[in-house]
Amino acid sequence: MTTKLKNSSLPVLAAGYLGPALIPNADGSWEEQRLPADPDDLVRKMMGQPMRRAGRFIKLVCCGALACMSRVSEEALLGRKIGIFLATGLGNIDEILPFITQVFKYDGGFPSPNQFANSVSNSAAFFLAKFCGIRGVVLTISQEELSFESALWLAQSYLESGEIDLALVGGCDVFTPSVADYRERLNLAPGRYRSAPMGEASGWLLLGGDGEGKIGDILSVEISSGSTDAESPSSDDFLGQCEKLAAEKEGFPKDDKISKVFLPGFNLANIDEASWRNSGWDVDDYLIQCGISSTASACGLARALLSRQDAFLVHGNFFSSGRQALIAASTE
Numbered sequence: 001m002t003t004k005l006k007n008s009s010l011p012v013l014a015a016g017y018l019g020p021a022l023i024p025n026a027d028g029s030w031e032e033q034r035l036p037a038d039p040d041d042l043v044r045k046m047m048g049q050p051m052r053r054a055g056r057f058i059k060l061v062c063c064g065a066l067a068c069m070s071r072v073s074e075e076a077l078l079g080r081k082i083g084i085f086l087a088t089g090l091g092n093i094d095e096i097l098p099f100i101t102q103v104f105k106y107d108g109g110f111p112s113p114n115q116f117a118n119s120v121s122n123s124a125a126f127f128l129a130k131f132c133g134i135r136g137v138v139l140t141i142s143q144e145e146l147s148f149e150s151a152l153w154l155a156q157s158y159l160e161s162g163e164i165d166l167a168l169v170g171g172c173d174v175f176t177p178s179v180a181d182y183r184e185r186l187n188l189a190p191g192r193y194r195s196a197p198m199g200e201a202s203g204w205l206l207l208g209g210d211g212e213g214k215i216g217d218i219l220s221v222e223i224s225s226g227s228t229d230a231e232s233p234s235s236d237d238f239l240g241q242c243e244k245l246a247a248e249k250e251g252f253p254k255d256d257k258i259s260k261v262f263l264p265g266f267n268l269a270n271i272d273e274a275s276w277r278n279s280g281w282d283v284d285d286y287l288i289q290c291g292i293s294s295t296a297s298a299c300g301l302a303r304a305l306l307s308r309q310d311a312f313l314v315h316g317n318f319f320s321s322g323r324q325a326l327i328a329a330s331t332e
Contacts, residue, residue, distance in 0.1 A: 010156055010207050011214040012329070013076065013166070015302040016068030017203040018042075018060060019290040020175070024067035025306060027289045032197035035175040039063060046070075047131065054127060057092035061124040061172045062131060064202025068302070069132065069168070072206060076213065083136040083164040086125040087151035087171040089144050089294020090185060094176055124172070136164045145186075145267060146223060146317060147171060148203075148298040149325040153221045159208050170204035171295025186294065192232070194266045199291015203298030205305070216305050216331040219249055223325045232318050235272040238262075239279060242314045245328045249312065258310050258330075263300045265317035266292045284308075297327075305331055 021028025022037050024046070030037070039059045043051050046066050051059055065084075069077075122140045129138045137158060141151040148171035155167035175198060176182055182198050207218065233241075242262055260281045264271050273283045286300035297315055304313050313329040 008156070008160065008220075010159065010218040011209055011211040012205055012207055012216045012218060012305055013209055013214055014068050014071040014206040015204065015215065015305040016064060016066070016071060017201065017290075017299045017302040017306075018064045018067060019201055019299060020199045022060075022063075024063070025071075027303075030199070030291075032179055032199070032291065035177075035198070036200065051127070055092055055095045057088075057094060057172065057174045058124040058127050060174055060200065060202045061086060061170070062128050064172055065128050065132070065168060065170055065204045067202075068170070068204035068206055076209075077166070080165040080209075081136045081163075082132075082134045082166045082168055083155065083158055084125050084129055084134055084138045085151040085155040085158075085167060085169045086122075086128070086140045087147035087169070087295050087298065088124075088140065088142055089147050089173050090176070091121060091140075091142060092124060092174075093185075094174060097176070128168075134168070145265065145294055145319045146323055146325050148295045148301075149221060149223055149317060149327060152205075152218065152327065153223060155207060156218070156221060164208070166206060166208040168204060168206055169298075170202065171298030172202040173200060173293040173295050175200040175291075175293070186292065188266075188292070191269065192267065193269050193292065194264065194271075194285070194287055196266060196285075196287035197291045198293070199287075199296070200293050201290040201296050201299035203290075203295070203300070203302035205298075205302060214332065216329055219328040219330060220245070221325070221327050224323055232267060232269065233324060235270055235275060238264075238268065238271070238316050239276060239281070241326060242281070242316070243279070245314055245326065246312055249328065249330070258312055259308070260312050261304060261308055261314070263297075263304060263313065263315040265297055265315065267318045268316060301327060301329065305329065 020030040143150040
């Protein structure tokens with residue numbers, strides 16, 4: 001098994017998220033059967049104007065990112081070269097499906113300009129960059145359930161090389177009816193994913209700088225290559241890996257004021273929460289708040305960075321190909 005590892009600390013200047021209730025940086029009640037909610041009122045409130053020629057995916061990308069960026073002063077961004085790293089598992093599927101149906105199923109034809117523009121893979125990141133006036137690198141990364149982890153790893157590489165000063169890193173996936181179709185698209189086999197409703201989320205982090213005014217740190221990002229016949233690691237395996245990470249980060253196992261929190265991805269179905277609690281860990285099942293989506297990890301981590309103080313966080317994720325990912329972070 002080979003591993004991609006980033007083990008250098010990276011300041012988190014801000015975090016922000018939207019869950020299915022579409023309330024910036026807060027949890028709200030929602031029901032799987034009533035998805036998806038209309039984001040237009042939120043768009044007008046956050047962006048000051050409606051977004052024409054843009055679908056739900058683009059709107060949730062922009063509103064989620066602004067929920068993060070609005071927590072940073074303009075002075076902190078002035079003169080900084082910022083990169084955008086958008087992670088998505090399924091992309092703007094609401095617009096892609098009608099486009100494909102029109103072209104390939106009904107004897108060809110010409111899709112509308114709006115359909116075409118919304119189907120382009122980097123369109124959401126472009127809309128965000130244009131609205132925020134960002135002129136650095138703008139990338140969309142798609143690695144299915146590990147899309148956000150891959151985007152975070154790539155952003156850290158750009159920051160370390162000095163190509164950008166700050167990185168706006170996020171993950172967004174939107175619910176596309178029906179519930180059964182959405183589960184099938186994510187390859188959710190019965191008994192092999194956490195008991196949680198389907199959902200959608202847009203979670204974002206602003207990373208980099210000298211650490212002044214930070215709310216926490218990304219301590220490491222680890223992604224293994226895995227194998228196609230691998231099974232999900234056991235609860236004890238993940239617990240052992242997290243204990244090792246905590247031991248490697250000076251202060252965390254020694255300071256009683258610092259809590260240890262594990263955030264399990266939706267493919268980790270067999271986490272023995274009692275065993276984790278007995279070992280001093282709190283298990284934050286954030287999927288209850290945002291539901292299952294390919295990049296729910298972005299929402300879970302952003303939410304934990306905003307709500308947990310003096311905490312050592314580890315997000316664990318697993319993909320059916322055998323790849324697994326661990327993100328270690330700390331909060332102030």
